[in-house]
Amino acid sequence: xxxxxxxxxxxxxxxxxxxxxCAASGFTDVFGFDAYAIGWFRQAPGKEREGxxxxxxxxxxxxxAESVKGxxxxxTENAKNTVYLQMNNLKPEDTAVYYCAGRFGTLCPxxxxxxxYWGNGTLVAVSS
Numbered sequence: 435x436x437x438x439x440x441x442x443x444x445x446x447x448x449x450x451x452x453x454x455x456c457a458a459s460g461f462t463d464v465f466g467f468d469a470y471a472i473g474w475f476r477q478a479p480g481k482e483r484e485g486x487x488x489x490x491x492x493x494x495x496x497x498x499a500e501s502v503k504g505x506x507x508x509x510t511e512n513a514k515n516t517v518y519l520q521m522n523n524l525k526p527e528d529t530a531v532y533y534c535a536g537r538f539g540t541l542c543p544x545x546x547x548x549x550x551y552w553g554n555g556t557l558v559a560v561s562s
Contacts, residue, residue, distance in 0.1 A: 436460040438534045443556030454519040456534030467515045476530035488542035496542040524560045531555040
């Protein structure tokens, strides 16, 4: 079964940077890493889960959150089955638990509801 593990979260001052990693495993020889859409989502306390960005073989990069455009960049290293989220110029409002999520298919979903596989999340805390 596909498993996703996030890493790279932590405490950072406003204006700082972090790079989150999502390591994926459990793929088959028939349907490998490139057969899945992988994205990043975040949820702040008291707020609903928000899509950040997604990557798939057909859509390429899909950016969901207007608030992070120009600051966050999603990328992948297929050989490592890993998706990254580079976060620059972090703001206190970026504080949230960041989740990596995926689904079988070549298209990024419109929202997180159709994502089947989820990591446990990694906390990003940005101090002012």
